[in-house]
Amino acid sequence: MTPTDFNAILPILVLAGYGCVLLLVDLLVPEHRKRITAWLALLGLAAAALGHVAWPAGGRLVAFGGMLVADGYALFFNLLFLGSAALTVLLAFNYLPRTGLERGEFYVLLLFTVLGMMLMGQAADLIVVFLALELLSIPLYILSGLARSRPSSEEAALKYFLLGAFSSAFLVYGIALVYGATGSTNLELVLAAANGGNPRLALLLAGVGLVLVGLGFKVAAVPFHMWTPDVYDGAPSVVTAFMSVGAKAGGFAALLRIFVVAFPDLAGQWGFVAAVIAALTMILGNFAAIAQSNIKRMLAYSSIAHAGYILMGLAAASAAGASLREFAVGAALFYLAAYTVTNLGAWAVVMAVERADSGTASTGLNLSDYAGLGWRRPGLALAMALFMLSLTGVPPTIGFVGKFYVFRAALDAGYLWLALIGVLTSLASAYYYLRIVIIMYMQEGQPVTVSRPALNFAVAVTALATFLFGILPGPLMSAATNAVMGFAR
Amino acid sequence: MPVNVETVIFFLLAAMAIGAAVGLLLSRNAVHSALFLVLNFAVVSVFFLFLAAPFIAMVQVTVYAGAIMVLFLFVIMLLGAELLRGGASGRWHSALAVVLAAGFVGVLGYVAFFSGIAPEALPNVDAGFGGPQLLGMDLFQTYLLPFELTSLLLLVAMIGAVVLTRDARTRSAAGPGARP
């Protein structure tokens, strides 16, 4: 391992080592004091974030013979993953003991899945992408089944595992075909081999298509979304919260890099496919969400819909011209960050309202359970309203800015119809997002909620970010722009 | 194609491999299916020997036949699930499978005989090719990162198996040395 290798992998290395040590240390933490493990996990995430100081500012490290890169793009995603994991730990802080699911392994597995996500962003080789995807997925399969006493949780784990394994097979097959067509799994070498007309174009296209399918499963794009509602509904809410942002961002981290770095020459072919998938995803996600009466299922369909908006960024990244592509990828990155912040906040509110004691008839997960929240918990309701507005894409929230950039990228790339579908589906989504606001403020009810410092802190942070970046998107946008500087060539 | 001993052995083994695969599909008893699969693995490992990859050949037997299939058998026996019951969708399934398989064979046949893509001759390989030393060099130098990631992956899978199978009841009752 050369010094470059070491520097490029330092954050991941820190996290991996810390995860292993935490696994052992957790054995010494008594059963009823797992909060110590949670604090230690937060410390590990912070240490991994600190590890990024080894990366050159604005520069780019290529390590392990081109298998791993450390660039601005990876930095953006790594910080996104670490931040959302830290918020998840805060949410788990109260949620796990309350639901009787508290186990030290939760935090260890969380660290490992974050590790997989970080690798997704840094991978520059299809083999590493595959391993990263597995490292991302397997802890999530396990965490989905953490509430084994509930059959729905077991069902979620099994469904997620089976379909995840299925999608991995697609991905591997796609990688094999790409390798067969180009003789390499390294993205740069694939690019070189695909450049200027590959003699095995059919093979290459089949491979690219299968890679798209495999990663499409992970980001829950239509028509590979079937698992999403059941899994999101069955898994413990804190796991769903993290899964809905982390796994999606991880999938997109690899998707954007693979398609923009390795296959720009095939953009004519995959651009349209991505656009169609994006359109289908937006339409189905939003319209199916309208029919839901369970908040977890509603947010599941909503997350499918948002995958569509991000895919719009991918479709726009098929445009001719490096600057347009970079703008599109930057827009997708911004949208991902916006979605992550908002969605985590929304899930935090869901957890505040969710009834943990399984004995009671009401689970606190129905939309009607939010009636009266505006009067009983004004702060929480205000935050929820803000999140819902942001998910809809109403100013002055971060969601609006995200949608604005993505739509503009689509327009610049010549996908007028796609942008139109995006706007129309956003309008449709207002129906079910604003319904919650109406229920909270206009209906009478006695909601039972939880109020704990960590939870309230998480809600406050995400709400503040949603609002502030909505008014002043500049810093985040410039971060996203810097992240993709020189990304597409 | 020159007929020599290797060719004859190859075709004999190929027939065995295909026979084993068909047997795997057709037998109604899960244990028989598993054994056919073991036979298939063993034959495939001989193919690896032909391809000058002794290390892979041995690993194929050790890992697939020796470890994974034993666990398969273990599960089949433990669950008593050896006899398959034909489901309602059985016929529909098998018809579709036959069509897909025929299509696949068609594609392969087309590529092999009509597409004009000539098989490339196997390159001559060095003495140590496929042996443990060269493979070790590759694994621990060129592919160090994927290799280590795989080990991490296995660790996670192991943690998962423990987390999902150990439930709260045994967790609190079973101390070190206590019996389940």
Next chain:
Amino acid sequence: MDNFWPIVIEAAIKSVFIIFVLATGFAYMTFAERRVAALLQTRLGPNRVGPFGLLQPLADAIKLIFKEELIPGGADKVIFLLAPVITVIPALVILAVVPWGPTAPIHCCQVTIPGLNITLGGAYFTIQSGLGLADVNVGLLYILSVASIAVYGVVLAGWSSDNKYAMLGGIRSSAQMVSYELALGLSVVGPIMLAQSMSMVDIVNAQSRVWFVVYQPVGALIFYLATLAEVNRAPFDMPEAEQELTAGYHTEYSGMKFSLFFMAEYIKMIGVSAIFATLFLGGWRGPMAEQVPLLGMAYFFAKIAASLFFMIWLRSTHPRLRYDRLMALGWKVLLPLALANVVVTAAALIDTTLFAIVVGALVLIGVVALAAYAWRRRASAGGRAAVAQSPAT
């Protein structure tokens, strides 16, 4: 492939030799075991048939051949018949890669087999041939893979008999053998690293000065224990624990089929002893062995005999382990120990400082782990006092 047939003929002759040695070895191994165990337990043992009872194996064989062969009604006939065969074959082929002597001149007489293009002639000639069936660069892996196949015989016998005892024996054995294979596989990494080769011939050659048991005492111990478990030998003979399972996986077998299982067990004992001798005791090496190849073979057989004697000794003096203890030994003691052994060996091969650091770190980890374990036991002892005091069932 010009020299195809000569190779085949040479291999065939050597194979026949190995099988002959193993089959004879098996017959007299049963006899030796009964006599030695008797001696250790101050009994006489079989001493009636022939001088000192030496014809006893023959008598046993005749008895077994004429026994009635039963096939249970509910048995899966094909697999029931196949299981003993599957058990014996790995036991017979496992020694293919083990050298039993140095390269030796073999005096041959040229012969012709009609139709095979080998010229007739009566000339005598000499070829240099390694004493051993094959020298392949993945020899040790071959042994591990054959050993991993061996479990099928027992499992299938247990399953196909349609008998609960047999089934339990089969399941136990699969769990046991798969568990101990891990420690087994790790324990041979030491010799591989020292010899820098997986070829058994290279491993023997690397021991020309010092036997590997000197460098690898822990590895040798782990290997020996793990192979005992692999061949289902006492004190790890769970699959056939008489007191619990009647006779385990071979409860329903009789006559020749039973004797095949019996044969496989003893041949496996000889096989693993030979492998142990090769890996850790210098194989055929000994004074003057290179000059006199036959002496090398004699050393090799003497080492095998010593190992076999030790196995008999263990069996007649040690009770069978309880099943959960057996698994705990495999997973919690042998496996970590084997892993630590690999790390320490690797460090020692690089340089002394690293070796010291690694050993220090391992000792530290061990001490911390033990302290933590003790602390946790004490911390959680209060709530579990009732459980801990209840008698073990």
